[in-house]
Amino acid sequence: MPNRRIVALGGLACGLAALAAPAAAQDMMRHVDLTSPAMAGAETDRAAIEAMIREAGGKPLDLSGKRLSGLDLSGLDLRGANLRLARLNRTRLAGADLTGAVLDQAWALEADFAGARLPGASLFAMQARGARFPGADLSGARLVADLTGADLSGARLRDLRGGADMRNQSMGLIRAVLVSARLPGADLAGADLSRGKLDFANLAGADLSGASLAGADLSGADLTEARLSGTLLAGADVAGARMLRLRDAEAIRGRDTLVNAERAIWR
Structure with missing residues (x-):
């Protein structure tokens, strides 16, 4: 049953209620009131952020x-910004x-990052269910979120860094959670998504060349026409996955x- 406080959030809650729950170690939403001003409101406006950027003189x-x-912060220069929490x-x-x-640890539920530049950004333990990143650049980003x-x-x-760090799991398995995420045509070459949760993800036509999906959950995922040249799939769960017309399937590791x-x- 969905949390009643989440239901009260209206449109946002309706979208979230349909989404599968991530690993317990990453479910920070369980005891959070998403209707509170701290979660749904803003303490400033775009003009104030623009003024801060001018005053910073190029500093993060x-x-x-x-x-x-x-807020509408589209197009702003936030290079190196500290948005932790x-x-x-x-x-x-x-x-x-x-x-x-x-x-x-930022909260970005249903946030819009379309076409945004996030190369080298750190999104560790970020909560971004239902967020939009079409056409965004997250090359080399740390996405254990x-x-x-x-x-x-x-x-x-x-070269995305989304693999679980098995040396630091005191709170349970912290990993990239992309359950039911849409990644058609995404460029994931060299990405590390080992032990990631990608069940029911849409990876149709994605480039996974040289990527690691070792131990990942790909059950029900759609990999139709995905490029798998040198892709590491050791121990990955592919129950119900659509592995149709794969490109470079002979080079799967x-x-x-x-x-x-x-x-x-398979076909």
Whole structure:
């Protein structure tokens, strides 16, 4: 049953209720009131942020812990900004430059990052369910975050760092969660999504060349026409996955250790 406080959030809650829950260690929403001003409101406006950028003279802004939900910050220069623990729920950051920004533990439910630049950014433990990243650049970003139901269509995710760190799991398995996420045509070449949750994700036509999906959950995922040249799939669960018209399938690494390979759809 969905949390009653989430239901009260209206349109946002309706979208979230349909999304699958991530690993318990990453479910920060369980005891949070998403209707509160701290989560749904803003303590400033765009004009004030623009003034801060001018006054900073090119230095990264410190917006850590700020309440910025619902603002239109599209196109702003936020390179290197510290947005750790910031509230960005339904914030519009389309086309913004967040190169090298820190968004660790930020809340960005249904935020809009369409076409944004986030190369080298850190999104550790970020809550971004239902967020939009179509055409965004997250090359080399650290994405150990919850992007359940997010739209990353055509996004650039080369050398993404989303693998679980098995040396630091005192709170349970913390990993990239892309359950039911949309990644058609995404560039994931060289990405590390080992042990990631990608069940029911749409990876149709994605480039996974040289990527690691070792131990990942790909059950029910759609990999139709995905490029898998040198892709590591050792121990990945592909139950019900659509493995149709794969490109460079002969170059898959670890194919003989796939879990539930007989339950995948191959052609």
